[in-house]
Amino acid sequence: MEHDCLVAGAGIWGCTLARRLAEAGRRVLVWEARAAVGGNVRCETDAETGIEIHIYGSHIFHTHDRAVWDFVQRFIEFNGYQHKVLATYKGKVYHLPLGLTLINKFFGVELRPDEVKEFMADESHSSAIFDAFFRGYTSKQWGKPPEEIDPSIIKRVPVRDNYDTNYYNDYWQGIPSDGYNSLFDRLLDHQNITIECNRAFSLSELPDIPTYYSGPLDRLFDYKFGALPWRSLRFEMEKLPLADFQGTSVMNYTEASVPYTRIHEFKHYHPEKKDVMATPKTVICREYPRHWEPGDEPYYPIVTPESTALLDKYREEARRYPNLVVGGRLGGYRYLDMDNAMSAALEVPIDAVCGG
Ligand SMILES: Cc1cc2nc3c(=O)[nH]c(=O)nc-3n(C[C@H](O)[C@H](O)[C@H](O)COP(=O)(O)OP(=O)(O)OC[C@H]3O[C@@H](n4cnc5c(N)ncnc54)[C@H](O)[C@@H]3O)c2cc1C
Incomplete structure (x- = not known):
C-alpha cells in the first residue's frame, strides 16, 4: 500500500485526524462507508429553495474549547447564529x-x-x-x-434565575456560512489525502499501517459479545408552501401524546441568507425517536451497567491490535458534540502510533 495510514470513517473525528496526519507529512487513505463524507453532520441543499437541510438532525456548532475554535476557523467562517429552543405545551409556546x-x-x-x-x-x-x-x-x-x-x-435540571434564553453557554457558536459540507471538503482538501467513498472497512482487511477507525466498535468485531444498544431516530421531511412555518429553528413538543419530540425548520439557521429566508417555501422535519436494531442508524447510546460492561469487553478486544486506534462517537460508544469529537481527534497522539 502506498499510504502511511488509513482513516476508516469520514465524520468529524476521522476528517480532523486525516487533516492532522496529512499536515504531519503522512500519506492518508480515507475510506468512508457512505456515498459522501461528513458523517452525521452531512447536509443537503434543497435545489429549489437553497435551504441547507441537516439530514441527520439539527447541528449547531458550539464550543468553549480554544484549540477547537482556532482549528475549525482555519477552514470555515461561522454566521453568528445563536441557538434558542422553544417548546409547545398544550398549544402555548415557551422559551427553554x-x-x-x-x-x-x-x-x-x-x-x-x-x-x-x-x-x-x-x-x-x-x-x-x-x-x-x-x-x-x-x-x-x-x-x-x-x-x-x-x-x-x-x-x-439547571434553573436560570434570569431571562437568558440562549440554549448554550459556550463562548462561540454558529453555523458554517458556506454550509457544513464545506468544512469536510476543506478538511480533506490536501495533497496527502486520498478519499474513497462507498468503501467500508472491516477487521479482516486491517493493514499493517496505523488505522484510525470511527465506525461502531461492536460491528468491527461482528457483534461477537452482543450488540451495544442505541436509541434511533426517524426524520420526516416536508416542504411547505409557506415562507415561515414556526418562526424558529427548533420547536420541542413536550406532551407524550404528540408522537414526535421536535420540529426543525432549517431556513432559520441562516438568517443572513436573505434570499433563502424570503423564499415562499420552507422545509421542516419532524423527529421521531425509535427503537434501534443492529443495521438501523445509531443515534444515542443507551448507557446502562450492562452496556458499559459490554463496551469494556470490546475495548479489551480492540487493544489486541496495536496499529488500530478506535474513536469518535460510534467507536467510543458515547454521545459527543461536534466540538468534543474534533477535540478528541486533535488529541490523538499520532506520532505514537505512526512510529514518530
Ligand atoms: C440528533 C442529533 C443531533 C445532534 N446535534 C448536535 C449539535 O447541535 N451540535 C453538536 O455539536 N453536536 C450534535 N450532535 C453530535 C454530532 O452528530 C457528533 O458529534 C458527530 O457526528 C460525531 O462525529 P463522528 O466522526 O464521531 O461520527 P459520525 O458523524 O457518525 O461519523 C462516522 C463515520 O464513519 C463511517 N463509518 C462507519 N463504519 C465504517 C466503516 N466500517 N468503514 C468506513 N466508514 C465507516 C460512517 O458512515 C460515518 O460517516 C448531534 C447528534 C445527534 C444524534
Missing part, C-alpha cells in the same frame, strides 16, 4: 431552558431573579414544570412510559 421567561409565563407570575430558587424549591411548582416539559419529552426520547420517568430528573 428553564429560566425566568418560562417560569413566569407558565405560572402567570412576575418573579424576580432572587425569588426563583425559593419558588422552585416548592414541590408543587417543580412537579408542575416536570410534568409539562420533561416527563412526556423524556419518555418519548427513551421509549419509556411517562410513569417510569424519574421525577428526580428535575432536581438535576
Whole structure:
C-alpha cells in the first residue's frame, strides 16, 4: 500500500485526524462507508429553495474549547447564529431552558431573579414544570412510559434565575456560512489525502499501517459479545408552501401524546441568507425517536451497567491490535458534540502510533 495510514470513517473525528496526519507529512487513505463524507453532520441543499437541510438532525456548532475554535476557523467562517429552543405545551409556546421567561409565563407570575430558587424549591411548582416539559419529552426520547420517568430528573435540571434564553453557554457558536459540507471538503482538501467513498472497512482487511477507525466498535468485531444498544431516530421531511412555518429553528413538543419530540425548520439557521429566508417555501422535519436494531442508524447510546460492561469487553478486544486506534462517537460508544469529537481527534497522539 502506498499510504502511511488509513482513516476508516469520514465524520468529524476521522476528517480532523486525516487533516492532522496529512499536515504531519503522512500519506492518508480515507475510506468512508457512505456515498459522501461528513458523517452525521452531512447536509443537503434543497435545489429549489437553497435551504441547507441537516439530514441527520439539527447541528449547531458550539464550543468553549480554544484549540477547537482556532482549528475549525482555519477552514470555515461561522454566521453568528445563536441557538434558542422553544417548546409547545398544550398549544402555548415557551422559551427553554428553564429560566425566568418560562417560569413566569407558565405560572402567570412576575418573579424576580432572587425569588426563583425559593419558588422552585416548592414541590408543587417543580412537579408542575416536570410534568409539562420533561416527563412526556423524556419518555418519548427513551421509549419509556411517562410513569417510569424519574421525577428526580428535575432536581438535576439547571434553573436560570434570569431571562437568558440562549440554549448554550459556550463562548462561540454558529453555523458554517458556506454550509457544513464545506468544512469536510476543506478538511480533506490536501495533497496527502486520498478519499474513497462507498468503501467500508472491516477487521479482516486491517493493514499493517496505523488505522484510525470511527465506525461502531461492536460491528468491527461482528457483534461477537452482543450488540451495544442505541436509541434511533426517524426524520420526516416536508416542504411547505409557506415562507415561515414556526418562526424558529427548533420547536420541542413536550406532551407524550404528540408522537414526535421536535420540529426543525432549517431556513432559520441562516438568517443572513436573505434570499433563502424570503423564499415562499420552507422545509421542516419532524423527529421521531425509535427503537434501534443492529443495521438501523445509531443515534444515542443507551448507557446502562450492562452496556458499559459490554463496551469494556470490546475495548479489551480492540487493544489486541496495536496499529488500530478506535474513536469518535460510534467507536467510543458515547454521545459527543461536534466540538468534543474534533477535540478528541486533535488529541490523538499520532506520532505514537505512526512510529514518530
Ligand atoms: C440528533 C442529533 C443531533 C445532534 N446535534 C448536535 C449539535 O447541535 N451540535 C453538536 O455539536 N453536536 C450534535 N450532535 C453530535 C454530532 O452528530 C457528533 O458529534 C458527530 O457526528 C460525531 O462525529 P463522528 O466522526 O464521531 O461520527 P459520525 O458523524 O457518525 O461519523 C462516522 C463515520 O464513519 C463511517 N463509518 C462507519 N463504519 C465504517 C466503516 N466500517 N468503514 C468506513 N466508514 C465507516 C460512517 O458512515 C460515518 O460517516 C448531534 C447528534 C445527534 C444524534
